[in-house]
Amino acid sequence: MDNLDQTQTQSPKVSPLLVAGGLIIATIGGVVGWQYFREKPPAVPEQVQVQPAPAPVIEPEVIEPEVEILPEPELAETEQIQAPEHEVELVEVEALPTLDESDLWLQEKLPTMTWRKELLKLVIDDDMIRRFVVFTDNFAQGVLAYEHSPFVRPVTSFSAKETKTFDNKHQQVWEWDENSVRRFSLYVDLLRSMESERLVDWYMELKPLINEAYSELGYPDEDFTHTLQDAITRVLDMEIPKETMEVIRPSVMFRYKDPEIEAMDDADKLLLRLGKENLLVIKSVLLELNEKLARAESNS
Structure with missing residues (x-):
């Protein structure tokens, strides 16, 4: 936001190349005009349209979207995490015979x-x-x-x-x-x-x-x-x-x-x-x- 405010308050800057080009055109125009007035009657000088310098391109500031961090869901009180039960090895117990046997x-x-x-x-x-x-x-x-x-x-x-x-x-x-x-x-x-x-x-x-x-x-x-x-x-x-x-x-x-x-x-x-x-x-x-x-x- 600070860069954007500073760009809006400053005046547009003209490219140095355009200024130099304008001066050269003005000089040539002056010389040609002096020769023209000297040999011919005055005529209406041709108006040279100077293209305005393009306005500087203001690149919009990239605003990174804020990522909303969602809280981890809380486990319900009734929900219980049970550890896996260990397998119990069953020992086979030998059955007793009858008293007579x-x-x-x-x-x-x-x-x-x-x-x-x-x-x-x-x-x-x-x-x-x-x-x-x-x-x-x-x-x-x-x-x-x-x-x-x-x-x-x-x-x-x-x-x-x-x-x-x-x-x-x-x-x-x-x-x-x-x-x-x-x-x-x-x-x-x-x-x-x-x-x-x-x-x-x-x-x-x-x-x-x-x-x-x-x-x-x-x-x-x-x-x-x-x-x-x-x-x-x-x-x-x-x-x-x-x-x-x-x-x-x-x-x-x-x-x-x-x-x-x-x-x-x-x-x-x-x-x-x-x-x-x-x-x-x-x-x-x-x-x-x-x-x-x-x-x-x-x-x-």
Whole structure:
């Protein structure tokens, strides 16, 4: 706008070339006229029309159009931008068999539970879940249900050393033979070869079938885990004798010479027959197993 105002207020400028041309024409005209007046009567001089200089071209100022910047549209409050969800990998869970068909399923799983696979021959692979439930339920109450034992019986039987000592009833006293506890060593090795974490995971996986078998015993509304923990507690609470135990043999079967020991439950007397070293190992394994079982139950 300032350039346009200055152009309109200034007077038009005459091109220098036109001015020079005008002066030359005027000079020639003067000379010719002087010669003409000198020889001829005066005549009307021919009028020379001088073309006016063209007006300067005023170029209009280029005005750039203003670009209107539109504001970005606001998102409605109800409109939400959701990030794409990550694809969740689905892990196929193996369905459990029925209780009656569980033996084959267990026989396939057992070799994965221990690195001492040769010791699996100690396990009775018939009606395994029911055997485990019935034996544990009886053991928790101090009873030994040998006919429902999950394991085969040891090949060797209990042995004792004959002495020359007699009790007050003139019965010969026998000393406990520590070598006889070796018949339980393979069972302890099998238990020790299994990882407690995997045992608990396996138990939690099989729990529906275990509770079904427990319900068949007449406990439809009870959780078998409490019974299992009672059985484990019985083992953990068992005191290890400090002295060598003595036995008598009033008949074919041996009996403990100490009346208090003989009055103990059959389950507790079985723990004594395991021997001190074996019992210590079993206590250690079951203590760890019991802690992880309690943790798994609280998280389920």
